[in-house]
Amino acid sequence: MMGEAGRLTRESDIxxxxxxxxxxxxxxxxxxLRSRQxxxxxxxxxxxVGEKMRAMLVSSVAFFALYxxxxxxxxxxxxxxSSAAKLPLLFLTTLVVCAPTLYFFNLNFGSNQSLSxxxxxxxxxxxxxxxxxxxxxxxxxxxxxxxxxxxxxKLLNVGVFTISGLIGVTFLxxxxxxxxxxxGERAGTRRxxxxxxxxxxxxxxxxxxxxxxxxxxxxxLPFELFRQLGGNFYANVLxxxxxxxxxxxxx
Amino acid sequence: xxxSERHRVDEMLDLLAEEVADRLRTKFWLYSAREVDxxxxxxxxxxxxxxxxxxxxxxxxxxxxxxSGxxxxxSAxxxxxSAxxxxxxxxxxxxxxxxxxxxxxxEVSIEVGRALDAEPEKEPETEPEEAESERGLEPGLEPGPxxxxxAxxxxxxxxxxxxxxxxxxxxxxxxxxLALGLLVALVLINIPFNRHGTTLATAxxxxxxxxxxxxxxxxxxxxxxxxxxxxxxxxWISSLDAFQARGYTWEDVHIVEDGFLEDYAMGPPIHxxxxxxxxxxxxxxxxxxxxxxxxxxAFEAAGHVWEDVQFVSCATIRSLPNGETxxxxxxxxxxx
Numbered sequence: 001m002m003g004e005a006g007r008l009t010r011e012s013d014i015x016x017x018x019x020x021x022x023x024x025x026x027x028x029x030x031x032x033l034r035s036r037q038x039x040x041x042x043x044x045x046x047x048x049v050g051e052k053m054r055a056m057l058v059s060s061v062a063f064f065a066l067y068x069x070x071x072x073x074x075x076x077x078x079x080x081x082s083s084a085a086k087l088p089l090l091f092l093t094t095l096v097v098c099a100p101t102l103y104f105f106n107l108n109f110g111s112n113q114s115l116s117x118x119x120x121x122x123x124x125x126x127x128x129x130x131x132x133x134x135x136x137x138x139x140x141x142x143x144x145x146x147x148x149x150x151x152x153x154k155l156l157n158v159g160v161f162t163i164s165g166l167i168g169v170t171f172l173x174x175x176x177x178x179x180x181x182x183x184g185e186r187a188g189t190r191r192x193x194x195x196x197x198x199x200x201x202x203x204x205x206x207x208x209x210x211x212x213x214x215x216x217x218x219x220x221l222p223f224e225l226f227r228q229l230g231g232n233f234y235a236n237v238l239x240x241x242x243x244x245x246x247x248x249x250x251x
Numbered sequence: 252x253x254x255s256e257r258h259r260v261d262e263m264l265d266l267l268a269e270e271v272a273d274r275l276r277t278k279f280w281l282y283s284a285r286e287v288d289x290x291x292x293x294x295x296x297x298x299x300x301x302x303x304x305x306x307x308x309x310x311x312x313x314x315x316x317x318x319s320g321x322x323x324x325x326s327a328x329x330x331x332x333s334a335x336x337x338x339x340x341x342x343x344x345x346x347x348x349x350x351x352x353x354x355x356x357x358e359v360s361i362e363v364g365r366a367l368d369a370e371p372e373k374e375p376e377t378e379p380e381e382a383e384s385e386r387g388l389e390p391g392l393e394p395g396p397x398x399x400x401x402a403x404x405x406x407x408x409x410x411x412x413x414x415x416x417x418x419x420x421x422x423x424x425x426x427x428x429l430a431l432g433l434l435v436a437l438v439l440i441n442i443p444f445n446r447h448g449t450t451l452a453t454a455x456x457x458x459x460x461x462x463x464x465x466x467x468x469x470x471x472x473x474x475x476x477x478x479x480x481x482x483x484x485x486x487w488i489s490s491l492d493a494f495q496a497r498g499y500t501w502e503d504v505h506i507v508e509d510g511f512l513e514d515y516a517m518g519p520p521i522h523x524x525x526x527x528x529x530x531x532x533x534x535x536x537x538x539x540x541x542x543x544x545x546x547x548x549a550f551e552a553a554g555h556v557w558e559d560v561q562f563v564s565c566a567t568i569r570s571l572p573n574g575e576t577x578x579x580x581x582x583x584x585x586x587x
Binding site for chain 2: 026027029030033034035037038041059062063066069070073074075076077080131134135137138141144145178218219221
């Protein structure tokens with residue numbers, strides 16, 4: 001009897017820990033959104049950086065995957081699965097590509113933060129972006145089910161990514177201000193560096209998205225995991241606008 | 252005061268204001284729902300002493316409003332609050348741990364004690380989540396601001412430290428539910444509902460959503476002919492054989508509105524050429540008819556190459572009715 005009770009207690013304990021662990025990933029998001037000052041100060045002090053990175057990584061990958069699946073659903077189930085895998089890959093690869101630049105530039109201008117602290121800050125930005133994308137997902141799903149304009153759907157997603165990304169990098173800038181500047185003598189320069197890096201990040205991200213396309217999937221074409229290279233992201237967005245407005249046909 | 256400390260204090264004050272507003276809303280809702288005066292030991296009553304205090308022990312502006320909801324129930328609250336404020340204790344726990352009050356204040360202290368003793372030992376964070384939801388509070392958040400308050404501004408970053416601990420909170424739960432709901436919706440809209448594999452997500456007619464690329468197969472609504480887009484022009488697929496020879500299926504065909512093709516250049520048609528063993532003649536299949544190609548010059552003039560020729564049985568060729576010869580006027584066509 002006692003053994004059974006002990007076993008149940010242990011199971012309950014394990015279940016509780018597991019639940020706490022799962023909720024922990026999402027609680028980090030709440031902390032970022034509600035107590036960002038504290039969150040960034042903890043990063044500055046190096047408190048729980050590893051845990052934060054893990055939690056943000058897990059939650060942002062899950063949210064990106066969900067949003068990617070919504071985007072790909074307009075074409076086919078295969079495209080949905082493909083986009084669910086490719087969207088987290090897009091953001092994480094962009095992070096990996098751009099992280100050293102930010103770190104070494106900051107280092108060059110007097111920052112004393114470690115690479116992991118820099119990566120945590122970038123992950124914060126990505127996590128905020130992923131949460132905003134998730135919050136947009138019902139809207140995008142609504143348009144997915146009620147419109148048939150491929151170009152409109154594509155541009156809707158570009159708009160959603162732009163808004164979410166901008167808010168995300170604003171978080172990064174704010175975080176850098178708290179974590180790295182610290183009122184030092186070269187704080188102004190470092191702020192400029194961060195904004196220049198954000199522009200670089202946007203360019204790398206958009207080119208990465210172009211390389212990993214399709215995410216939505218053209219309705220007239222069979223499923224493709226990757227499309228052949230050629231053209232660029234900005235030209236395609238302009239052409240899509242042109243087609244919606246009736247000036248050109250995207251070929 | 253440092254910039255960061257000022258931010259922290261501002262954040263704590265915001266959280267405090269939100270909580271007070273929530274509790275006031277809850278109280279008014281409770282009063283209006285019951286339309287009776289609450290007993291002195293009700294939940295709202297035991298919250299009153301705490302609410303009558305500001306962060307630094309000053310009476311809050313919101314307190315008189317709370318009192319106006321239940322005048323007789325609030326009698327102990329303000330007194331208790333002011334006594335605690337004088338003592339400099341801003342929270343329940345600090346007031347509990349306070350040293351014995353001077354003789355003159357003993358009566359007020361007893362009031363404070365009664366008000367506080369009326370509280371159950373369980374704090375809100377140990378209450379069931381449903382109860383917290385009914386009170387309009389955010390369960391996971393409650394420990395945050397209170398902990399901040401109880402620790403006071405001097406506590407520094409530790410005051411908000413619990414907020415980053417893995418505590419299931421309202422926003423986190425909401426995010427989890429949103430993600431789960433979205434996942435369910437995704438599964439539902441991707442379930443095929445007919446034998447063609449159409450799903451809700453792809454059910455919208457897509458004629459306006461076409462991307463014109465090589466390999467796109469289209470058919471105008473009121474025209475039986477099928478065209479394929481190749482290298483900047485649409486080419487007519489002249490027969491079912493040619494259609495099948497290229498590996499197309501009906502699912503590849505996109506119905507477009509009449510006149511859609513008028514905007515595009517038309518290329519040479521796509522034909523199937525057939526021949527059978529034992530016969531030197533080559534025929535071009537167009538629609539349901541076969542057209543005999545008279546000689547090699549005509550064959551080349553029509554732009555055909557030997558790779559286009561398919562070998563079929565002579566009976567199959569014979570079963571097709573004869574059309575006009577290529578070039579015309581060389582009939583009748585010989586049978587293979």
